[in-house]
Amino acid sequence: MASSSNLIVLPTFPNASNFLTIKLDTTNYPLLLAQISMNLVAYVDRMSKCPPAFLKYTKGNITNAVNPDYEAWIQQDVIVISWINSSIYxxxxxxxxxxxxxxxxxxxxxxxxxxxxxxxxxxxxxxxxx
Incomplete structure (x- = not known):
C-alpha cells in the first residue's frame, strides 16, 4: 500500500488570490511564473508524482481497490489547475x-x-x- 507521506500538503483556502496576486497578461509572465514557482514548486517542477491508481497485493499484483493516495493526488491536481486558471485573465x-x-x-x-x-x-x- 502506498504511503501518503510523499503527497504535498496544499493550503485549503479556496481562492488563489491569497498567494497569486497578479493575473497573467502580455507584460507580466516572468512575475507570475515566479509567484507560481514559489507557491506551487512541487507541481511546476514535477516533484509531485502521481501515485498508482490501484493498490497492489504484497506479491505485487494489482488489486481492484483504488489507491487513496491517487484520489488525493487527483484532488490536489484539480485544485492546482483551478488556481493557475484563476491567475490568468x-x-x-x-x-x-x-x-x-x-x-x-x-x-x-x-x-x-x-x-x-x-x-x-x-x-x-x-x-x-x-
Missing part, C-alpha cells in the same frame, strides 16, 4: 484554449484509442466497465 485563457485545442483533441483521441485497446488480465476495458 479570461481573454488570455481563451487564447490559450484556442491555441492548444487541436493538440488537446489529438491527445484525447489517442488516449481514447489506448483505453479501448487496454486489457487487464484476460478482460478488456469494456468488460471491466460493464
Amino acid at each position: 479570461p481573454t488570455v485563457l481563451t487564447y490559450l484554449r484556442e491555441r492548444y485545442a487541436s493538440q488537446s483533441t489529438k491527445c484525447l483521441l489517442q488516449l481514447r484509442s489506448e483505453l479501448m485497446n487496454m486489457h487487464r488480465g484476460d478482460s478488456s476495458i469494456i468488460e471491466l466497465i460493464c
Whole structure:
C-alpha cells in the first residue's frame, strides 16, 4: 500500500488570490511564473508524482481497490489547475484554449484509442466497465 507521506500538503483556502496576486497578461509572465514557482514548486517542477491508481497485493499484483493516495493526488491536481486558471485573465485563457485545442483533441483521441485497446488480465476495458 502506498504511503501518503510523499503527497504535498496544499493550503485549503479556496481562492488563489491569497498567494497569486497578479493575473497573467502580455507584460507580466516572468512575475507570475515566479509567484507560481514559489507557491506551487512541487507541481511546476514535477516533484509531485502521481501515485498508482490501484493498490497492489504484497506479491505485487494489482488489486481492484483504488489507491487513496491517487484520489488525493487527483484532488490536489484539480485544485492546482483551478488556481493557475484563476491567475490568468479570461481573454488570455481563451487564447490559450484556442491555441492548444487541436493538440488537446489529438491527445484525447489517442488516449481514447489506448483505453479501448487496454486489457487487464484476460478482460478488456469494456468488460471491466460493464
